[in-house]
Amino acid sequence: MPMARPLNLLPKAHLHLHFTGSMRHSTLIELAREQELHLPDALEQDWPPKLRATDERGWFRFQRLYDIARSVLTRPEYVYRLVRETAEDEVAAGSRWLEIQVDPSGYAQRFGGLTATLELMLDAVRQAAQHTGIGMAVIVAANRTRHPLDANTLARLAVQYTGQGVVGFGLSNDERRGEAREFERAFRIAKRGGLLSVPHGGELMGPRSVAQCVDDLGADRVGHGVRAAEDEWLLGRLADRQVPCEVCPTSNVGLGVAERAADVPVRRMFDAGVPIALGADDPLLFGTRLLRQYELARDVYGFSDAEVAELARQSLRASAAPEPLRNELLKGVDEWLSSDPLPE
Structure with a gap:
């Protein structure tokens, strides 16, 4: 009988x-009904929605569903609930460090401005971390569809909360x-202020998008990055520089970046020496x-258990987790790998 170690016990x-x-x-449904907000079929009985964002119309539909989901978060207590439940779900998956990404602009109007919104979310993260025991931090994200000056503003705000x-x-x-290069100034502000540069690239566009993230934005990690696999030279650069890619296989299939999970080049990137941090992107939609x-x-x-353990190590090394915690979790990965596998 095949033997396998439980993946939910692997620290990551x-x-x-x-x-x-x-x-x-379930929270989306409950909050919508509580406020008598209508949800489209794609977010209710036909969930998860059938998406394909490789054309403008498809992306518009994806963004529309995302905006509808955002609309139910009308009160601070809903923000606290979302972050607490997310932390609980992470712990159940074996995640011991979470970096959650937010654009405060999407909520600023209802929560008193950019600064008040970010402080609300940071407090929700602190409380959720205390409640669950998971380490948590925030990534402030700019929106590519808005003017680069807006990104500069967000970068300055984010830097105020470094540490x-x-x-x-x-x-x-x-x-x-x-x-990516249009946002170079914002990322210069952020990096000068001690923040990691973690732009998305190589999802809906090809290798050039990944290269811009690295060359123009000084990316410490690249969100997605899977299209780098189309360029052998770029893969080599990512491996040589040890620039991790946050690969989200289910998301790639959901948005039409790949036809099937098997088509997402996780194995090719791993074998090429590119560090990988697996991610879920948007579980609500995927x-x-x-x-x-x-x-x-x-x-x-x-992937063998030894290789899966290395994936977990790569995610931990790529994180902003404090060094003592990172070392503790890396030791936990070694202990997981040395434990006896269980029958499947």
């Missing part, structure tokens, strides 16, 4: 999870709407959380 870091997209589907829960500065949304990504590594990409 989750570095690619968006705030709104981390909401439980107070904010660890990185990101860039998300549709790559086709804004090249229907799966972090544990499923590790199951895919084992069941679809053919």
Whole structure:
């Protein structure tokens, strides 16, 4: 009988999870009904939605569903609930360090401005970490579809909270709407202020998008980055520089970046020496959380337990977790690997 170690007991870091997209589907339904808000079929009986964002219309639909989900978070207590439940789900998956990404602009109007919104979310993160025992931090993300000056403002805000829960500065949304190099100044502000540079790239656009993140934004990690596999030279650069990619297989399939999970180049990138941090991206819209990504590594990409353990190590090394915690969790990975496997 095949033997396998339980993946939920493997200590790991989750570095690619968006705030709104981390909401439980059951919570979305409950909050919408409580406020008498209508949800489209794709977010209710036909959930998870059938998405394909490789064209403008598809991305618009994805963004529309995301905005509808955001609309239920109208009160501070809902923010606290979302973050607490997310932390609980992370612990259940074996995640011991979480960096949750948020664009305060999406909530600023209802929560008293950018600063008040970020402080609300940082407090929710602190309380959730205390409640569950997981280490947590925030990545402030700019929106590619907005003007680069808005990104500069967010970078300056994020830097004010360096060492107070904010660890990185990101860039998300549709790559086709804004090249990475247009946001170079914002990332210079963030890096000068001691934050990690963690922009999205190489999801809806190809290797050039990844290269811009590295060359123009000084990326410490690249969100997604899977399209780098289309360029052998770029893969080599990422491996040589040890720039981790936050690979989200279920998301890639959900948005049409890959036809099937088997088509996401996790194995190729890993074998090329590119550090990988598996992520769930937006479980609310894609229907799966972090544990499923590790199951895919084992069941679809053919990773042995030793290789799965190395994936977990890579996620921890790529994180902003304090060094004592990181070392403790790396030791936990070694202990997981040395434990006796259980019957499947």
